[in-house]
Amino acid sequence: MKSVRLGIIGGGLMGREVASALGRWFALTDVPVRMELTAVCDVQEGVREWFRKVPTVRLLTADYHELLDSPEVDVVYVAVPHHLHERIYLDVLAAGKDLFAEKPFGMDLAAAQAIRDGARESGRFVRCSSEFPFLPAAQKAWQFLRKTDIGKLLEIRSGFWHGSDLDPAKPINWKRQNQFCGEIGVMGDLGMHAVHLPFRLGYRPSNVFAQLQKVYTERPDGKGGMAVCDTWDNALLHCELQVDGKNVPMRIETKRLAPGEMNTWYLEVLGTERGVRFSTKEPKTLWLFDRKREQVWERYDVGQGSSGFGVVTGGIFEAGFPDCFLQMWAAFAVEREGLLGERFGCVTPEEAVASHELFAATLRSHAEKRAVNLG
Numbered sequence: 001m002k003s004v005r006l007g008i009i010g011g012g013l014m015g016r017e018v019a020s021a022l023g024r025w026f027a028l029t030d031v032p033v034r035m036e037l038t039a040v041c042d043v044q045e046g047v048r049e050w051f052r053k054v055p056t057v058r059l060l061t062a063d064y065h066e067l068l069d070s071p072e073v074d075v076v077y078v079a080v081p082h083h084l085h086e087r088i089y090l091d092v093l094a095a096g097k098d099l100f101a102e103k104p105f106g107m108d109l110a111a112a113q114a115i116r117d118g119a120r121e122s123g124r125f126v127r128c129s130s131e132f133p134f135l136p137a138a139q140k141a142w143q144f145l146r147k148t149d150i151g152k153l154l155e156i157r158s159g160f161w162h163g164s165d166l167d168p169a170k171p172i173n174w175k176r177q178n179q180f181c182g183e184i185g186v187m188g189d190l191g192m193h194a195v196h197l198p199f200r201l202g203y204r205p206s207n208v209f210a211q212l213q214k215v216y217t218e219r220p221d222g223k224g225g226m227a228v229c230d231t232w233d234n235a236l237l238h239c240e241l242q243v244d245g246k247n248v249p250m251r252i253e254t255k256r257l258a259p260g261e262m263n264t265w266y267l268e269v270l271g272t273e274r275g276v277r278f279s280t281k282e283p284k285t286l287w288l289f290d291r292k293r294e295q296v297w298e299r300y301d302v303g304q305g306s307s308g309f310g311v312v313t314g315g316i317f318e319a320g321f322p323d324c325f326l327q328m329w330a331a332f333a334v335e336r337e338g339l340l341g342e343r344f345g346c347v348t349p350e351e352a353v354a355s356h357e358l359f360a361a362t363l364r365s366h367a368e369k370r371a372v373n374l375g
């Protein structure tokens with residue numbers, strides 16, 4: 001089996017998640033390539049040390065240029081704060097490596113466009129991370145929506161909710177400061193999760209009216225003082241799509257202050273005849289609406305058997321975050337080989353730029369208190 005060698009830049013929360021996913025690669029049954037982690041770069045020594053437990057890692061470095069110079073790296077996954085995305089992503093491409101980027105694909109629209117252009121010019125294979133649509137029930141929802149006539153499209157809702165920022169004593173981190181996270185704040189963190197599947201289904205908004213909230217403006221700095229917390233906490237995006245000459249409402253929500261929510265993505269697509277409802281709060285439950293003689297919401301219990309890529313895990317067993325993360329990596333590896341076929345793929349550079357176009361229009365809408373058209 002062909003081996004693809006991966007280097008990680010940024011070994012924090014997500015870097016470790018990737019190492020763990022690749023460590024379970026053998027659970028995939030129909031992926032004709034193997035990905036192995038060979039090199040890791042992080043500026044923090046303690047973070048680098050953790051990767052010593054991964055037997056395939058041969059290079060640990062604090063300087064990402066050293067990782068990019070390594071002939072033992074084919075693909076680079078970058079998971080660093082957002083203000084570093086553009087520089088590092090472009091350096092990866094200039095080094096002749098393929099790129100698995102983390103969202104939001106640059107801290108703003110200009111950065112996302114520059115990365116997309118760099119990807120085109122380099123000819124390298126580039127995709128962006130967004131794992132939740134790879135859950136088996138979400139895959140079933142995607143298959144249903146692309147193949148079924150749901151009647152006249154009534155409404156789309158997709159949102160991503162966190163709740164831990166409700167605690168004012170939660171210490172600050174880079175994700176809560178514009179200079180590191182970007183002016184788009186919570187949308188940079190959570191927006192890609194909310195738009196990936198709607199965009200892939202062709203639901204592209206033509207305008208947006210936004211409501212943004214900053215609730216906690218400072219947080220403990222972890223050293224006994226307080227630090228400025230200037231990112232948007234919650235963002236409600238009231239959008240419209242044009243379908244058959246008519247406006248269809250689409251609401252995208254990204255919230256850090258959502259009471260009772262740990263890490264919830266939900267999707268609802270309603271038509272006059274059929275509909276779909278899914279939430280990661282009930283990750284193995286898919287609801288499908290059918291307007292028969294009576295109106296019916298059918299509840300499907302979905303196991304790993306509906307995953308996009310086969311796994312040794314029993315088909316009836318339930319899936320969680322590590323499973324959809326592994327599926328996303330399988331999709332990256334298989335699409336890179338040109339073998340994805342009809343299966344669901346990772347976020348493309350064009351989709352990532354489209355998400356930034358929406359978020360940039362959102363900022364303008366909120367500032368000007370009006371609906372803003374999208375190209």
Ligand SMILES: NC(=O)c1ccc[n+]([C@@H]2O[C@H](COP(=O)([O-])OP(=O)(O)OC[C@H]3O[C@@H](n4cnc5c(N)ncnc54)[C@H](O)[C@@H]3O)[C@@H](O)[C@H]2O)c1
Binds near residue numbers: 009011012
């Ligand atoms: N796909 C998802 O579900 C998901 C979830 C969380 C975060 N993310 C994204 O992943 C990225 C990283 O987030 P995280 O939560 O892992 O952050 P993190 O703070 O846990 O990790 C970032 C790491 O980058 C390292 N770093 C910073 N500057 C560096 C440099 N110049 N060279 C090498 N390493 C450097 C830091 O030391 C840190 O270990 C962000 O883009 C974030 O939006 C994605």
